[in-house]
Amino acid sequence: MRIKEIIVVEGKDDTVKIKHAVDADTIETNGSAINEATLERIKLAQEKRGVIVFTDPDYPGERIRNIITQHVPNCKHAFLSKEEAIAKKGKRGLGIEHASVEAIRIALQHAQQQTEEYKGEISxxxxxxxxxxxxxxxxxxxxxxxxxxxxxxxxxxxxxxxxxxxxxxxxxxxxxxxxxxxxxxx
Incomplete structure (x- = not known):
């Protein structure tokens, strides 16, 4: 499965796992230490190919997602549940690198674009x-x-x-x- 957009992940282990699941390019934020140079690369990626933000389902992952959303509009977002991202077989941790290949593929297939103009019907x-x-x-x-x-x-x-x-x-x-x-x- 080839992904046209560039996938933004937190680190190298996430990139390795993504590449096991799909044929895609990634940008690593190096955890929550996301800097201006990385944000500029993400902006360029969004202009050229589009971006899917795919961070861990935890506080640092949400923080990174929010920083990117503020600086780079109209990105797509993919999500894993905590259950899908918990380490298995006696290992510890929570993140994309611990998810199954199938869960990653499904999350990327369901990536959705965020927009600010919509005023929803849900109260x-x-x-x-x-x-x-x-x-x-x-x-x-x-x-x-x-x-x-x-x-x-x-x-x-x-x-x-x-x-x-x-x-x-x-x-x-x-x-x-x-x-x-x-x-x-x-």
């Missing part, structure tokens, strides 16, 4: 009604919804914004909520 009340904000199960439900919609885990405020910037329709949201509820009732 705060919709999030509250679905138990995604407030309450003891909200965090675990946001993890499930993020995985189902392939937009990654977020807190409540970030979820509302991400639903908008990835232009998730109310129908797709409601279907994901229905599926989440069915899984919980099993």
């Amino acid at each position: 705060w009340d919709d999030l509250l009604d679905a138990g995604l904000i407030g309450g003891s199960v909200a965090k675990s439900r946001r993890e499930k919804i993020g995985k189902l919609l392939k937009i990654g885990y977020t807190n409540g405020k970030q979820l509302h914004k991400r639903l908008q910037v990835f232009q998730i329709s109310k129908g797709d949201f409601e279907e994901a909520v229905r599926q989440m509820m069915q899984e919980e009732n099993k």
